[in-house]
Amino acid sequence: MLEIRNLQANVEGKEILKGINLTVAAGEIHSIMGPNGSGKSTLAQVLAGRDTYEVTEGEILFEGKDLLELSPDERAGEGLFLAFQYPVEIPGVTTNYFLKAALNAVRKYRGEDELDAMDFLAHIKEKAELVDIPQDLLKRAINEGFSGGEKKRNEVFQMAVLEPKLSVLDETDSGLDIDALRIVANGVNQLRSPQRAGIVITHYQRLLDYIVPDFVHVLVDGRIVQSGDKDLALHLEDKGYGWIREDVPGGEPVAS
C-alpha cells in the first residue's frame, strides 16, 4: 500500500529526514517510536503533504501512485489520513460543518455520490458513537477551547468519518487518560481490516497494548535504526533508546 524509499526532507534548510525506507502492506499496523525531535512528526507531515517540509531525495508510492505529486487534498481523496499531533484550532468553523464539506469532497474524488444532509447526519452519528465524542463538541468551532484529550478524540472521529485506507496517527495517545486511550484505540481497531493499514506514531508503549502493531520501527535522528515486532516496543519501554546499536531479541538492526 505504502512504499517509502530513501526519503530525505529538510525544514528551513535543516536536514531532518535522512533516508527513510518503509513498506506498509494492506492489513498491517506499523508503529514508529523514537525520541523527541527524531523526525516522527516530520515524516507524518511529509506524508500528508505539508509544504513547509522540502523533500530533497527519495520517493513515496501510495498504491502505486507517486504521492509527492499529489496535493494534500488529493492525498486525502486517495485515502490517506493524518491525525495531527497538534490539531489546529479553527475559530468560526464547526466540526460538523466542515466535515460535511470534507467528506463530500473526498467522496467526489473517489467517484462516490455526495451525501445529503440527512445521510450525513446519520453517518456522523454512527461515527461519533464509535469514538464516544459528545455531539455538542461537534457543534463547536473546530478544536477551539477543546482540552488536549478532546482534540485527539476529534482527530479519531474525523478519521472514522472519512474512512481512509491509510491512517497516520501522530502521538494520538499523548494527553489521554486511560479511558480515553481505550476509546481512541477502539476507534482505530474498528477501522482495522485487510484492506486498510495504519502507522501509529507514539513514544509510549502503552498505546500498543490496545493497538497491537505488526511491526515496530525506531526512528532516531531522521533514520529508522531498528525494526522488529511488538516486543521491540516493550524492550524500548524497559531500556530506553540507549541500547539501540546492540542486538535485541525480536529486533533486526536495519542496514544503513
Added chain:
Amino acid sequence: MIEVKEQKQTYATRFERIEAGVVEGGSASLLAIRKAAFSRFTELGFPTTKHEEWQYTNIAPIAEAEFERMETDTASGSIDDIAPFNFGACAATLVFMNGKFAPHLSAVGNLHEGIRARSLADALSSDDPLITRHLARHAKFDEHAFTALNTAMMEDGAFVYIPPGVVVEQPIHLIYLTSSAQPGSYHPRNLFVLGSSSQATLVESYAGLEGTRYFSNPVTEIVTEAGAVLDHYKIVRESDEAFHVSTLQLHQHQGSNASSTTVSMNGRLVRNDIRTLLDGDGCDCTLNGVQVIDGTQHVDNHLVVDHAKPNCNSREFFKNVLNGKSRGVFSGRIMVREDAQKTDAKQTNQSLLLSEDAQVDSKPQLEILADDVKCTHGATIGQLDEDAVFYLQSRGLDFETARSLLVYAFAREVIDEVRIDGLRNQLDELLIARLPQGQLLRERL
C-alpha cells in the same frame, strides 16, 4: 484644483435652484440651515488627503467627476429590480429609485397608528414639527464637507417616527437603488426618531444596477429617546463604478440601546462615517461592521463614539477582508468627556489580507478626559493561518475551498449577529458569492 472649482460651480448652480424654490426645499428655517451648510461646503471644499480625517481616502475622483443632479422618472424601476434586496416581511418598505421616492414600489400600509414612515419630500412639504425639531440638528456639517453638501442639497429620503412605547416587530426597510444609465449624484437624507421606550429595526440597503456610475451621498440621523431600543443595519452593495460617501449620526438619550451593523460589499469607493453621541446616562451602543472587498475597491469606515454622559457602554467590532489590490481603512475615535465617568468602551478591528497587494490602515484614537473609565482597543492585521489551511486540506478540501471556508468563518462572525433571519441569510448568500470557491462551498455545506 481647477476641476474642484468647476465642480463647486456645478453645485452652486444646483443650490441656486433650491434657493429659488424650483426644488421643493421645505420650511424657512430649513432653508436657513441649507444656506449655512452650503456656505460651509464652499469654505471647506472637498477634502484632500492632507486632511487628517481623509488621509487614507482620496476622493479626488468624486470631486473631479462631472456628476450632475440625477434626474429620474418617478415611475422608473420595477418589482423585479427590487426583488434581490427583499429579505422577508417588513413593517414598511420605502423604495427610492435614483434617489427619489418610488411609491409604486413601496409598501407602508400596515403600520401601527401613530407610526410615521414616509418620504422626506412628503414630510418637508407638510411642515411636520418633528422635522423642524430634528432634521439637520444632529449630523454636524461644520467639519464635514459631504454632510454639508447633503444638508444643502437633500431632496428626498425617509422620515420615520415611532411613538413612545410602541414596539415595531418587523423591520422598516429603505432601499436605494440606482438604475439610471446617465451618471449623476444624489443626497439621500433619512431621519429616524424613536420615541421613549419604543423599539424598532431599520435596514438601509444601497445598491446600483450593473454598469451605473454615480455618487451617492447619504446622511442618516437617528434619535433614540430615553429607553428606546434600536437595531440598525446598513448594507452597501453599490455598483462597481459607484462612489458612496455616507454619514450615520446616532443621538442616544438616557438608557437607550442602539446597535448598528454596516456591511460593505460592493462599490468602487465607499466611505462610511458612523458616529454616535451617547448623550444620556446608561446608554448602550454596539457598532459592528464587516467589509469583503476585492479588485481596486476602497472602503473606509470612520467611527466616532462620543461618551458625553456617565455609565454608558460602547462596543465596536469591525472586520475587514481584503483581496486583490483593494484597500481598507478603519478609523475609530473614542471620546470620553469629563462627565462620562464609568464609561466602558471597547473597540476591536480585525483585518484579513488575502493578497500581497491588498492594504489596510487601522487607526484607533482615544481621547479620555474622565478618570474612572475602562477603554480598550485592539487591532489585528493578518493573513490566513497556513496551519489551518493545511489542516482543512488534509481532510480533503482543495486549497481554494479551504481558504474560502476560513474567510467565510472570519466574516460570518459579524453576520451571525444579525437578528433578522431573512437578512442574515441574504448577507450569508452575499458573502458566499464573494468568495473564490463560494459556489462549491455552498453546495458542499
